[in-house]
Amino acid sequence: xxxxxxKTNLKSNWVIFTFVFGMxxxxxxxxxxxxxxxTAEAMDxxxxxxxEGMIKAFGFVGLGTNLTTYLAGYLYGFILVVFPLIYIAxxxxxxxxxxxxxxSMAYLLATPNTRVKVAVTQAVYLISTLTVLMILVTGAxxxxxxxxxxxxxxxxxxxxxxVVTLFVLLAVSGISFFAxxxxxxxxMSLAIGAGLPVAFVMFKMVADISEKVNFFRYLSIYSxxxxxxxxxxxxxxxxxxLGLLAGTAILYVLGVVIFNRKSLAI
Amino acid sequence: xxxxxxxxxxxxxxxxxFDVTFQVAEGEVFGYxxxxxxxxxxxxxxxxxxxxxxxxxALINExxxxxxxxAIQKSxxxxxxxxxxxxxxxxxxxxxxxxxxxxxxxxxxxxxxIKKFELDTEGKIKKMSKGMKQKLGIIxxxxxxxxxxxxxxxxxxxxxxxxxxxxxxxKEEKKRGKTILMSSHIFxxxxxxxxRVGIIxxxxxxxxxNIADLNSVNKKKYVLTFADKKDxxxxxxxxxxxxxxxxxxxxxxxxxxxxxxxxxxxxCDIKSLEVEHVTLENMFMKYYES
Numbered sequence: 120x121x122x123x124x125x126k127t128n129l130k131s132n133w134v135i136f137t138f139v140f141g142m143x144x145x146x147x148x149x150x151x152x153x154x155x156x157x158t159a160e161a162m163d164x165x166x167x168x169x170x171e172g173m174i175k176a177f178g179f180v181g182l183g184t185n186l187t188t189y190l191a192g193y194l195y196g197f198i199l200v201v202f203p204l205i206y207i208a209x210x211x212x213x214x215x216x217x218x219x220x221x222x223s224m225a226y227l228l229a230t231p232n233t234r235v236k237v238a239v240t241q242a243v244y245l246i247s248t249l250t251v252l253m254i255l256v257t258g259a260x261x262x263x264x265x266x267x268x269x270x271x272x273x274x275x276x277x278x279x280x281x282v283v284t285l286f287v288l289l290a291v292s293g294i295s296f297f298a299x300x301x302x303x304x305x306x307m308s309l310a311i312g313a314g315l316p317v318a319f320v321m322f323k324m325v326a327d328i329s330e331k332v333n334f335f336r337y338l339s340i341y342s343x344x345x346x347x348x349x350x351x352x353x354x355x356x357x358x359x360x361l362g363l364l365a366g367t368a369i370l371y372v373l374g375v376v377i378f379n380r381k382s383l384a385i
Numbered sequence: 386x387x388x389x390x391x392x393x394x395x396x397x398x399x400x401x402x403f404d405v406t407f408q409v410a411e412g413e414v415f416g417y418x419x420x421x422x423x424x425x426x427x428x429x430x431x432x433x434x435x436x437x438x439x440x441x442x443a444l445i446n447e448x449x450x451x452x453x454x455x456a457i458q459k460s461x462x463x464x465x466x467x468x469x470x471x472x473x474x475x476x477x478x479x480x481x482x483x484x485x486x487x488x489x490x491x492x493x494x495x496x497x498x499i500k501k502f503e504l505d506t507e508g509k510i511k512k513m514s515k516g517m518k519q520k521l522g523i524i525x526x527x528x529x530x531x532x533x534x535x536x537x538x539x540x541x542x543x544x545x546x547x548x549x550x551x552x553x554x555x556k557e558e559k560k561r562g563k564t565i566l567m568s569s570h571i572f573x574x575x576x577x578x579x580x581r582v583g584i585i586x587x588x589x590x591x592x593x594x595n596i597a598d599l600n601s602v603n604k605k606k607y608v609l610t611f612a613d614k615k616d617x618x619x620x621x622x623x624x625x626x627x628x629x630x631x632x633x634x635x636x637x638x639x640x641x642x643x644x645x646x647x648x649x650x651x652x653c654d655i656k657s658l659e660v661e662h663v664t665l666e667n668m669f670m671k672y673y674e675s
Contacts, residue, residue, distance in 0.1 A: 123485040131473060222469030226525070229433065229463040230486035233455040382436040385465075 121232055121240045128244045132210050136248060139206040143256050146198045151263045154189055156271075186264060186271040191280055191346035194260075196327075200320060200341055203252065203288045208313035210248070211295035214241035215378065216308030225385040238300060238375040245292050246371075250285060257281040276350050283356050286363040287344050291316045293370030300374035303384055316340075386411055386564055387432065387533065391441035394427055402427045402588040404441070409566050411532075414559050416579035416596075417568040418669065424588040425568040426466050429537050432566070433463055445533055459487075462526040466537035466568070468518035476506030476513070476521050483525050495528035501550060515542040523551065527558075534558065536567040540574055552578050572666040584672055591672045606661040607637045609650075616653035623649060636661070 215238065218224040227237055257278065264272040298312030319339040326335035326342065336342040343363065348355045387409040395401040402424040409415040419425050430436045431443045434454030443450040445457045470479055480495055489495075499506055502520040510518065519542040526534065540548045555578045559565060569575050575582050576596060583593045611617040611633045620635055621627055625646065628636040633656075639646045650658075 121486065123482065127471070127482055131471075222465065222467055223471050225433070225435070225463075225465045226470065226483060227486070228435065228454065229458055229461070229465075230483060231455050231458040231488075232486060236455070380437075383430075385430070385435055 120243055121236055124227070124232075124237065124240045125244055128214065128241070132213060132244075132248070135206060135209050136252065139202050140252060140255060142202050143198070143252075144259060146194065146202075147256060147259050148263060150190060150193045151260070151267055154186055154268065156186075156268075186268055187273045187277050187350065188346075190260065190264075190272075190277070191350060195280065195284060195344060195346050199256070199284055200323075200344070203249065204291060204313075204316050204320065206252065207245070207249065207288065207292045207295050208309065208316065211245055211292060211299045211312055212305060212308050214245060215296070215299040215374075216302055216305050216312075219303050219383055219385060220305045220308075222385050224383060228383075228385075234379045235375060238378045242296060242371050242375060245296055246289060249288055249292055253281060253285040253288065279353075279356050280346060280349050283349050283360055283363075284344060286360050286367070287340065289367045290340060290363045290370070291319075293367040293374075297370045297374040297377075300378040301381070303381075386444075386446055387415075387535075387566055388444040388447075389428065389432070389441075390444070392428065392431055392438055392443055393440040394431060394436060395439045400588065401439070402431075402585070405585070405588075405590055406441075407583050407590065407593055409564050411564050412559060412562045413581065414555060414565040414567065414579045416575035416582040417566060417585065418570065418572070418575055418582055419568075419585035420570055423585045425585060426537055427588075428585070429466075429535055429566075429568060432535055433461075460532040462529065462531035462534045462536075464522050464526040464534075464536040464539050466541075468515070468522050470510050470518065470521065472510040475509050476504065476517075479510060479521065480506065480525060480528065484528065487529055489529045492528075494530050495524060498524045498527055501554070502547060516544060516547070519543055520547065523554075527554070532563060534563060534565045534567070536565070538569055539567055540569070540571065548574065572669055584669060586672060605639055607639060607646075608657075608659040608661055609635050609637060609653075609655055610657040611635070612654040612656050616655075619649060619653060625649075 215224075218227060228234060260281075261272065261274060261277065294315055295312035298315075299308045302308040302311070319341050322335045322339040323341040326333050326339065343359045345355070349359070389405055389407050392405040393401070393403050395403075400422075405424070405428055407415070417425050417428065427436070428443075431438050432445065432450050434451045434457070437451060445461060448457050450457060471482070474482065480499075483489075484492065484495065502524065504517060504520045504524065506521070508517075510521065513521065519539075523539060526536065540551055543551060552574065555565060555567070559578075559580075567575075567579070576599070579596050581593060581595055584591050608630075609620070614633070617633065617635060620637060621629070626638040628638075630636055637646070
């Protein structure tokens with residue numbers, strides 16, 4: 120871990136962090152503001168006017184009258200998947216592949232820091248800022264819920280949901296970081312590091328449209344973010360979390376190891 | 386001390402460097418000469434530990450350049466051939482960043498170099514000209530007072546005045562016992578500051594020469610332009626080796642002692658006299674044409 124490099128990452132990536140956090144805040148605040156246990160039926164009526172497949176594709180299912188399941192249905196199917204993905208894909212590419220592609224990696228490695236140290240610093244940066252992003256979002260969700268609807272949110276279950284969501288995002292960041300480490304150019308790093316997670320989002324959306332194409336869910340890491348199961352089944356949440364953490368660790372370690380061993384054209 | 390032993394690096398295209406061997410001692414400036422694409426940068430990438438060699442090894446201060454890259458960098462100053470800096474920073478931010486990455490304590494040399502090269506470090510690197518970036522790169526390579534310098538085409542983009550400042554800097558560092566490797570495709574600068582020169586062609590070292598030997602090649606060629614054809618005959622009939630290049634121009638090869646030559650010369654009406662230097666360029670071309 121090199122704190123100088125970490126601080127420099129902050130300087131060059133805070134804009135995208137702020138953008139993604141800002142977008143999430145807009146959705147978070149409007150979703151809570153829109154919640155009204157009394158008019159939940161009206162909401163259902165509104166959604167019923169839209170084609171069923173479309174509602175399912177965006178994960179707006181079973182919003183219900185319960186604030187916890189309402190938020191889970193409204194935010195965790197699409198919004199908390201896509202916006203963090205923008206952050207992950209851009210930053211993961213910036214941290215390693217862009218430096219190699221543009222040649223500035225030569226300056227980093229011309230200092231007495233091993234490649235492992237440089238790569239680990241970048242990994243820690245991505246993991247920690249993504250965690251901070253989710254902590255801020257979860258904090259805002261709980262804070263706003265308590266302010267507007269005191270006592271309605273089942274905080275324990277809700278935090279579990281957010282932890283599992285974070286683990287899913289970390290696993291996705293593992294894919295993007297791995298791609299950033301193994302490719303020498305930004306084009307390939309983004310094609311795999313952003314392209315694969317985007318494909319996962321699409322597969323999940325397709326799978327949710329109809330039972331007939333439900334097999335697509337086996338092709339998407341986001342299918343593990345099954346909000347109903349996470350909110351109701353502790354053993355599911357634990358199993359999924361452990362699996363995601365293991366996958367994340369493998370991807371990050373492999374990324375660092377390959378980056379350490381490969382030839383750099385810088 | 387830099388040692389390159391039988392270093393081979395083959396790219397998928399079949400290009401690369403093959404069996405490159407040379408050493409650079411402490412207090413020595415080694416010029417690494419060759420046209421673009423000859424393999425200079427490939428050699429330097431290996432010295433910096435950026436690439437995995439196909440065969441052979443590169444050592445700096447007896448340490449393996451690939452395996453001990455980070456440890457070696459403590460005592461190495463590197464100037465890349467292309468100035469790809471973190472261009473959203475200002476010049477001084479970039480220097481501070483690199484200084485912090487090195488845990489560099491003194492900024493004395495850095496500030497002296499900024500002054501010496503008259504660089505405005507307050508501007509964003511993005512907005513800097515090629516020459517300004519080159520100066521910034523030079524300062525970044527020299528500011529931590531390393532023992533070994535690896536410089537890839539250090540004068541490219543510098544104006545003649547700054548080229549001179551740079552050459553003087555190299556001479557100073559050499560006096561202080563530094564080990565210096567500089568690549569170039571400019572003969573003159575290599576001849577001016579280097580002790581030895583290695584010429585690389587198509588990935589292979591074709592010759593390594595002492596510049597001092599080159600400068601003192603005892604055979605000199607004088608180009609004489611005669612006013613009178615009779616005087617020209619005198620030279621043609623003399624024991625000197627001559628080469629008639631025009632109706633009134635002779636190229637005369639002379640070696641020590643020069644007395645006879647000048648005695649004969651003083652009896653002739655000469656319109657002009659020029660000395661043809663055996664330059665690195667002549668030598669370079671010789672190796673390239675063959």
